[in-house]
Amino acid sequence: MSTINNDYSxxxxxxxxxxxxxxxxxxxFLSDWASVKNGSYAKLTKxxxxxHSDKAQKADASEIKEAVNANNKIKSDAESLKKSLxxxxxxxxxxxxxxxxxxxxxxxxxxxxRGVLRNTLSMTQMVSKHESTLADLGxxxxxxxxxxxxxxxxxxxxxxxxxxxxxxxGSLGDMLASKASGIVNNANAEINKLxxxxxxxxxxxxxxxxxxxxxxx
Numbered sequence: 001m002s003t004i005n006n007d008y009s010x011x012x013x014x015x016x017x018x019x020x021x022x023x024x025x026x027x028x029f030l031s032d033w034a035s036v037k038n039g040s041y042a043k044l045t046k047x048x049x050x051x052h053s054d055k056a057q058k059a060d061a062s063e064i065k066e067a068v069n070a071n072n073k074i075k076s077d078a079e080s081l082k083k084s085l086x087x088x089x090x091x092x093x094x095x096x097x098x099x100x101x102x103x104x105x106x107x108x109x110x111x112x113x114r115g116v117l118r119n120t121l122s123m124t125q126m127v128s129k130h131e132s133t134l135a136d137l138g139x140x141x142x143x144x145x146x147x148x149x150x151x152x153x154x155x156x157x158x159x160x161x162x163x164x165x166x167x168x169x170g171s172l173g174d175m176l177a178s179k180a181s182g183i184v185n186n187a188n189a190e191i192n193k194l195x196x197x198x199x200x201x202x203x204x205x206x207x208x209x210x211x212x213x214x215x216x217x
């Protein structure tokens with residue numbers, strides 16, 4: 001078996017000329033490469049950030065926690081809305097829907113996630129298109145896109161009005177439930193992204209090289 005040569009300098013000789021300047025550059029390059037190879041560069045970098053960025057990292061951690069909580073709230077509101085949409089058969093079901101829809105509009109409008117904002121806007125547009133039919137159930141739309149319910153009108157509405165709006169594929173209820181599912185996915189994606197936020201201010205993938213090195217030292 002041949003002996004493995006641990007002198008790596010020959011690997012880089014072809015990159016530079018034979019002058020003293022080129023030789024020095026080659027030596028510096030080899031030295032830098034060796035620092036990366038033996039892990040000293042990673043250790044120094046981690047030590048630097050630990051020493052100089054404590055306050056920044058704490059601030060980042062606080063902001064990230066706040067953002068995660070906000071997205072968990074969005075996810076919870078979307079799940080509640082989807083659940084209430086599956087059980088709108090009377091005034092009580094309608095009351096729960098209005099409550100959950102308004103909560104979703106509030107939390108969705110405050111989101112920084114484009115997907116959440118897009119789906120929330122789409123929901124309000126869908127509801128607006130059914131304004132006249134919703135009025136038959138005592139539901140009116142405010143300037144802030146929130147819903148109000150007149151229970152006296154709702155109690156007089158027939159079953160066909162409820163079914164037309166909330167029952168079956170392609171109904172308003174079905175389309176809103178689809179948007180709610182999309183918002184849950186958007187919120188989950190945002191939470192996962194925030195969980196991979198690094199001290200350097202970037203988002204790292206689960207299989208990133210940085211994570212591999214961080215787990216090695």
